[in-house]
Amino acid sequence: MKKTLKDQIKAILFDLDGTLLEINLDLFIKDYLTGLSASIAHIIPQKKLIPQLIKVSRIMENNDGKETNEIVFKKSFFPLINYSQEEIEPIFMNYYEQEFSKLKHHAKKKPEARSLMAYLFDKGYDVVIATTPLLPKTAIEQRLEWAGVDDFPYKLITSYENMKATKPNLLYYKQILEIIGHPVEKCLMVGDEDKDMVAAHLGIHTFLVPSPETKLKPSTPKPNFQGNLNDLKSII
Template identity: 40%
Template sequence: MYKNILFDVDGTLLPMDVHEFVKYYFGSLCEKMIPVLKIEPKALTDSIMAGLGAMSKNDGSALNRDVFWKFASKVSGVDLMKYEDMFNDYYNNEFVAAKAATSVNPYAKKCVDFAKTNGYRIFAATNPIFPKPATYKRLEWAGVNPDDFEYITVYDNSSSCKPNLLYFKDLCEKCGIAPEESLMVGNDVDEDLCSAELGFDTYLITDCIINRSGKDYSAFKNGTFEDFYNYLLTINK
């Protein structure tokens, strides 16, 4: 049925409590960066949120990375990009504090391993709002190997974000895949199921479902990660 399987990360491969994740993330980030930046914690968190918001509206005219640092720096009043290496060091080290808000679903690794063993091309189609170190760490927390994925979207190889269809178009073009031969697996009704508009088949993972406006998703394949694993077994008989 498919040649390609695209997996979302946060809330899909990596179960998480989003509010707790943000609390641990911002808390540990401020602890590391505030003594160096010499700004108030709120100024740093506000700048990060501004950068995230700007990336979410990116129209493809610049890399998400460049958009993030431009807007984050503007809000903080500090040229934060000068400290990018220090931020990356944070993701390689202190960022582990946010792992406390996540858990491991064994069916995530089972599905990735099954897909790889059965010849699918697999991609980590996470919203590209984090740099590579942060994204690879979150995959590792999920119990999967980043090297198993042919391509992983991060903020410095992407110029748009889900649910902008440009994100999926760009991924298809870069990786040479056709939507009609691909399955998007994610937990976000808005950000992942929108790929169906381009011809993707979709599977909504409901363990950590995000459905901001209470949309009816009954017309889409959906179920727990265990259900999805059984679906893969069924279509590969």
């Protein structure tokens, strides 16, 4: 492992769930799908809708970069359920505005996350929230609030509105680099999963924050650094 990246890094990319925010992802996703589908259960039965939501998520995961994940979702989902966007989208947006916050009980703040962000912005780094962009920006902003780090001027927050690929597709990381305008050797990816550490294939430096979701594949380059969020300060 490298010992330090002092004076080498311009941008730091952060995964959200499991990295900046402690969260039980299995329960979170289960209750999210249940809640979202319940919001339109008067139109489409939940047992029918949940498999379709999962199917469309898989389609977004295979996005080839021609259109945003949002467009891919809408082109796939609404014909699949045989209802128009105009009929369903307002109901979904109401769910995110009124009900999504109830999932907060699955999450827990990492006290060190806020102090780290304050430190990084004080030092002048460009900071990116590089979370899996399969949900609307509001769902990501709310989770940033749960983590206590929602009020920083991030260079980019990836969401399904602005990204044309998702983790672990390297196209996702290439798009981030293009948007923020920094070369790979000036960037550091901080995350807890294999789909974060694969950024190393492009030459991006990596910092692993171990969590219950950490299961690295043999084909994934060994992280350059490993530790908790507080440890990050010592290497940049």
